Amino acid sequence: MAASRSHSLFLALLALALLAPQCVTEYPGPSRNHLGPATVMGADEEAYLILLHSVLLDGDLDLKNNHAQVVRGALQGGRKNAGRIMDHHSIWYIDGQRYVxxxxVDHSRWTRDANGLPQYTFHARFDPRLAIGPEYSAHPVGLAFLLAPVLWPLRHTAYVEMGALLCAGLATVCGMLLLDRLLRRYSTDGNAIRLTLLAAFLATPLWYHGRSFFTEPFLVPLLLGAYVLGFRERGGFWAGLCVAAGMLMKPQLALLVPVLMVPALLRRDWLQGAxxxxxxxxxTGLLLWLNQHMYGSPWRGPYPFMVGNLWEGLEGLLxxxxKGLVWFAPAVLVGLLGWPRLVRERPLEGGLLLAGILPSFLLVALWNDWGGGWCYGPRLIVPLLPLMAIGLVKALELDLFQRFIPRWLLANALLFGVAVNAFAAFRYWQSWHRFPPHMLAELIGALKP
Known part of the structure; x- marks a missing residue:
């Protein structure tokens, strides 16, 4: 009973740590941190927020009028963009070619109407009717679909931005609870489970992304939930529901469907498998219809997969x-040593977990934009990090980690990961595309009297 209470207290404290960055408002420039609701920084975050407002306020996916409202001072692109002309993350397919x-837009020929709103003129080589037609997002629309029912009561208030970021934090906490559930299947050592949870959520970029408005923090509980439910005898439908929700944000999660069907098929439970x-x-049907509606073909998505160099991607991600994990999540890499033991002890579940991790990891590495663009750390593999960290709970059982030096190295990898990711989470605006040792040096310098 005492062990259960101490573990519950640990989970509560970990949840508070994950949510703490939600209370820090930060603006560009030195010494601008203060308490207050978190805000988005820019780039894709703003684009997702615009898309969310379009669904909430208009019930459509046309972003043109939402960008106009931002110029008028609306908060649909975030507090920092009110009254500004934002970059439109909108795309068009013209003769099969994708344009953003x-x-x-011909920036030299902008005009303004009587209300001071910008009137955009497209370059002469493009059909002028495109400028007055709808604008559709360059990002998957699933995140807006999933959050719109939750944030519906806030749609006419100034709290949508705060609510969206809070949802990201709560999704990360849900992911932490689901990983705890998974780890209990593979270990009875409470200390090993707690250390693994700490490594997965505070010593990786998950802490940072749990305060962001990217899709990654929302994919974390969906991936973990799919496995928690998929390992149950009657969880097939709900596991598939988690995968489907994730597919609306990352269609490649369809790769998990055959993986999660395996337990039911081995039991000859054809209904659960189906x-x-x-x-x-x-x-899949909804995504194909949306592609047809927005981009003119079911086979055109908002962001096509562009093949890069696999080895370059692997080196970059590691x-x-x-972007390399060795700098952002070294404790998770140490945990890879425990996967052989996990697979030996639980071959079916260990194999299914690896079948979810490896293809997705390789797919990201094969993409030419494997780094995830301008962001913090290896963003595109962030949802995989809790699954990768599961090996740590078994690595701690190895004879190797009963010795002082390996345990000392693991402790330092954990402390390093917590330090750099804490700095990133609480200094959100200063951390994009930063090298962790530089951030750690800055943190140490700030602590000096």
């Missing part, structure tokens, strides 16, 4: 200065 808003695929099939 910046490609089409139920895993029901909601992902509906999600060791490169701006």
């Amino acid at each position: 808003w910046r490609d089409l 139920l895993v695929a029901v909601m992902p099939a509906l999600a 060791v490169s200065r701006p």
Whole structure:
């Protein structure tokens, strides 16, 4: 009983730590931190917020009028953008070629109407009717769909931005509770479970992204929930529902469907196996219809997959200065040593977990934009980090980690990960595309009297 209470207290404190950055408002420039609701920084976050407002306020996916409202002073692009002309994350397919808003607009020929609103003129080589037509997002629309019912009561208030970021934090906390549930399947050592949770959520970029408005923090509980439910005898439909919700943000999560069908098929439970695929099939149909509606073909998505160099991507995700896991989540990499033991002890579940991690990791590495663009850390593999960290709970059982030096190295990897990711989470605006040792040096310098 005492052990259960202490573990519950640990989970509560970890949840508070994950949510703490939500209370820090920060603006560009030195010494601008103060208490207050978190805000988005820019780039894709603003684009997702505009898309969310379009669904909440207009019930459509046309972003043109929402950008106009921002110029009038509305908060649809975040507090810092009110009254500004934002970059439109909108795309068009013209003769099969994908163009973004910046490609089409002739910036030298902007005009303003009687109300002072900008009137955009497209370059002469493009059909002028495009400028007065709808604007559709360059990002998947699933995040807006998922959050619109939750934030519906706030739609006419100034709290949508705060609510959206809080939802990201709460989603990360849900992911932490689901990982705790998974870890209990593989270990009875409470200390090992707690250390693994700490490594997965505070010593990786998950802490940072739980305060962001990217899709990654929302994918974390969906991935973990799919496995927690998929390992249950009657959880097929609900596991498929988690995958389907994730597919609306990252269609490649369809790769999980055959993986999660395996337990039911091995039990010859054909109904549960089929139920895993029901909601992902509906999600696939919805995505194809949306592609047709917005981009003119079911096979054109908002962001096509562009093949890069696999080895370059693997090196970048593992060791490169701006994105490598060795700098952002070294304790998780140490945990890879425990995967052989996990697979030996639980071959079915261990194999299914690896079948969810490895193809997705390799797919990101194969993409030419494997780094996830201008952001903090290896953003595109952030949802995989809790699954990768599961190996740590078994690594701690190895004879190797009963010795002083390996345990000392693991402790330092954990402390390093917590330090750099804490700095990033609480100095959100200063952390984009930063090298962790530089941030740590800055943190140490700030602590000096």
